[in-house]
Amino acid sequence: QVQLVESGGGLVQAGGSLRLSCAASGGTFISLSMGWFRQTPGKDRDFVALISRSGGITDYAGSVKGRFTISRDNTKNTMYLQMNSLEPEDTAVYYCAAKETSALFIGSVNYDYWGQGTQVTVVS
Numbered sequence: 001q002v003q004l005v006e007s008g009g010g011l012v013q014a015g016g017s018l019r020l021s022c023a024a025s026g027g028t029f030i031s032l033s034m035g036w037f038r039q040t041p042g043k044d045r046d047f048v049a050l051i052s053r054s055g056g057i058t059d060y061a062g063s064v065k066g067r068f069t070i071s072r073d074n075t076k077n078t079m080y081l082q083m084n085s086l087e088p089e090d091t092a093v094y095y096c097a098a099k100e101t102s103a104l105f106i107g108s109v110n111y112d113y114w115g116q117g118t119q120v121t122v123v124s
Contacts, residue, residue: 004024005116006021012086014122017085022096028100032098035051035106036049045095048060050105055074083120088123091120092119
């Protein structure tokens with residue numbers, strides 16, 4: 001059973017940056033295809049970014065492309081989301097997700113493991 005723990009959220013002014021981390025345990029990290037999602041109250045959990053097991057393939061939601069960067073360190077069992085040029089619209093709870101597969105998924109329903117979420121609040 002894989003456990004995921006996010007950290008790095010907080011309050012930041014518009015235009016600022018944050019880096020989220022997702023530490024994994026209980027499984028084989030290199031076997032995990034992973035992603036970041038975000039959710040605001042009353043709305044569905046939305047795709048933000050994904051990364052392949054090796055880190056060689058990434059993809060982003062259009063709203064964050066060019067501002068956010070997903071990465072992973074397979075020696076530290078940790079995935080990251082560097083968020084730059086933050087906007088108030090980026091305010092949400094951010095979740096990391098994982099699945100033991102080589103496939104890549106944008107849909108949240110495809111992921112088996114989830115972290116508890118970390119709040120990101122961007123103020124103008």
